[in-house]
Amino acid sequence: MVSLPEELQAREAAARQRVEELQAEAAELAVRLERARAALSRLEITRETVMEVLADLSAAEVEAHDAPDPRETPAPHGIGVMAVPPWREGLVAGVLPDVYRDIVEIVADAPGPLQAKQIVPRIGLEATTAKIEGTRGKLKRLVERGWLDEDTPGRFTLARHEGDAGHVNSR
Template structure:
């Protein structure tokens, strides 16, 4: 024969355990929901910022070119860069290294101080990065971008030097 108060007590304990398990799951879901909301917010802010920066950059690019006499002086600070957007402008007469993002400026300065063309693996420690394969390849990518934009030359594959700029510059800059 079943004793009713004991059976009720056993069912109450089982129900309490189910409530505790569900409450723990609810708290876990609440934490996951909050994390997902934070991620969504960050993505929305990032997208809006990128759209704003790109709109501002397209406005700047649409402006007429600055005459050589009106080029910014080297001691003037460059325009601030957008969050997450690194812009390496095409080199043109009168443009100074100060317009480059910091890491690109550091790379150009290291190359300017070198007595002969240098490789990416020689630049990495000089700009304060560890000499890992990833950092070397990332730097090589930046060097190639600087070559494409006219700031550097790569006459021998993997050997980078300052670009020969100006009206008498040789057009042998490799891409």
């Protein structure tokens, strides 16, 4: 039979070992936390810098007079590039990324306003909630950039610009 002092010493040794293990685990977590904070800080700085650059590019784009004809040069796709340019006189749907161009053409060909859930199958996607919400985000972006209108919530039509009727499918 084990004596009470021996049992207490054994429990104390086990508790001491558990404390040492938890201290080592806490130190490891502190290192991981510091790395995660550093990564977050870099991402925040990157996002702020990208937003500044995009704002500068948007301002420069408005001021540029000798830019190439947008009807001839599609917008480049890549990191740091505005994939969906704001609509302006003479710009055609051909400058949009494929899925956005398809959406604009589908909305242009529709007899009336369309909802995201009606557009999803027409662009070849399965009508799941995720695909509908993703398409709704694209529709909202097209509204923000002046390609589409949303006269009533969730119902999208082609934006009508002065003297622009019939130019959606032009290249």
